[in-house]
Amino acid sequence: MNDRRLPPVTELAMASLALIIAGGIYLSSHLPRHLPLAPAVALLAASALLLAGNLIALARVRDFAWERFFQVGRWSLLAYVVIAGMIEYAFLRDHLTGGPLVVLTLSLVVFAVHVPTLVGFTVARYHEPDAGPSPGLESAAGARSSAG
Amino acid sequence: MVDLTLPAPGASVEAGAPPGIERLDFEIVPRKGLVIVAAALVLLIVAIAVNKLWPLMFLHVAGGAAWTIIDLFLGLVLGPILGRLSIPARVEFTTKLMPKMLLIMPTVVTLTLAAGWQLGTKLGTVLTSYHNHGWVVASFIVVGVMSVLALGLLEPANIAVLIELKKPRPRPEVIEHLMKRFIYCAGILGAMQVATLVIMTKFATG
Numbered sequence: 559m560n561d562r563r564l565p566p567v568t569e570l571a572m573a574s575l576a577l578i579i580a581g582g583i584y585l586s587s588h589l590p591r592h593l594p595l596a597p598a599v600a601l602l603a604a605s606a607l608l609l610a611g612n613l614i615a616l617a618r619v620r621d622f623a624w625e626r627f628f629q630v631g632r633w634s635l636l637a638y639v640v641i642a643g644m645i646e647y648a649f650l651r652d653h654l655t656g657g658p659l660v661v662l663t664l665s666l667v668v669f670a671v672h673v674p675t676l677v678g679f680t681v682a683r684y685h686e687p688d689a690g691p692s693p694g695l696e697s698a699a700g701a702r703s704s705a706g
Numbered sequence: 707m708v709d710l711t712l713p714a715p716g717a718s719v720e721a722g723a724p725p726g727i728e729r730l731d732f733e734i735v736p737r738k739g740l741v742i743v744a745a746a747l748v749l750l751i752v753a754i755a756v757n758k759l760w761p762l763m764f765l766h767v768a769g770g771a772a773w774t775i776i777d778l779f780l781g782l783v784l785g786p787i788l789g790r791l792s793i794p795a796r797v798e799f800t801t802k803l804m805p806k807m808l809l810i811m812p813t814v815v816t817l818t819l820a821a822g823w824q825l826g827t828k829l830g831t832v833l834t835s836y837h838n839h840g841w842v843v844a845s846f847i848v849v850g851v852m853s854v855l856a857l858g859l860l861e862p863a864n865i866a867v868l869i870e871l872k873k874p875r876p877r878p879e880v881i882e883h884l885m886k887r888f889i890y891c892a893g894i895l896g897a898m899q900v901a902t903l904v905i906m907t908k909f910a911t912g
Binding site: 580630633640647673679681 | 735850859870
């Protein structure tokens with residue numbers, strides 16, 4: 559197994575997801591009361607900071623399997639954008655507006671970016687250049703294989 | 707404890723798949739299943755758009771039942787069995803089960819939560835005035851914890867195992883590491899589903 563040191567992407571991503579979920583629970587558990595948005599904004603900001611930190615730390619890793627990371631990450635991104643879109647649709651259908659809508663929409667953005675990052679990272683960290691491509695991944699998604 | 711020991715990677719790696727791991731042909735994402743997923747999501751959009759009680763209740767209850775049963779069965783029954791199977795049997799079972807799980811779980815979770823939220827809005831059960839509001843918040847917390855575990859550990863491990871098994875020379879130690887993560891996570895999620903059952907039966911009985 560690859561024993562080189564990598565940034566704690568999984569741990570940071572889970573902490574980031576926990577923060578936005580906590581913000582969502584805070585907002586949804588006080589409906590329909592108008593409540594201070596500051597706690598939810600603080601949780602979202604902390605979550606976004608963790609996402610940014612994760613991306614920066616990951617970008618600084620040398621000899622990372624970026625091709626494999628993006629190959630897996632982009633399909634995961636597509637799936638999570640669809641899921642986030644469904645949730646956003648439910649918010650809009652329920653006439654959610656103003657500050658809560660902005661906070662929850664930005665939370666969905668963090669969610670839709672961080673989960674695919676985590677999936678791509680988990681796959682790419684175990685990639686070894688001599689192991690060859692995964693022949694079924696792209697064909698399974700109906701795309702031309704671009705793996706080297 | 708589940709014994710997940712696989713044979714150590716041998717020097718024969720150069721000759722192909724390590725002993726005990728036969729490379730099987732399978733689709734990581736079953737394409738035919740995507741049609742069913744798309745149909746389920748269309749049903750969800752329609753149910754939310756029409757905002758009628760029965761379609762929302764159907765999708766929430768059917769999705770929730772599937773989610774709970776799969777988590778309980780996988781975590782508490784299949785997981786321990788999987789850990790005790792022979793390596794070829796485990797690999798074959800994994801390559802047949804996990805691609806389906808990759809489509810089934812996100813779909814049933816999305817159906818359950820989106821329909822459930824809309825249902826709660828329609829019935830007023832998500833409002834603070836609801837007499838069982840504390841239980842509603844408890845359900846949010848249980849779902850939140852399960853989401854972090856499923857999204858952060860379970861699903862990445864699931865995908866990584868499948869991609870490793872697709873390689874010309876799958877590495878046993880990587881599969882062992884990821885499967886351990888998958889099985890322990892599934893066990894925790896199965897246990898947390900018991901909390902979901904307690905909360906949902908409390909709602910149903912008022």
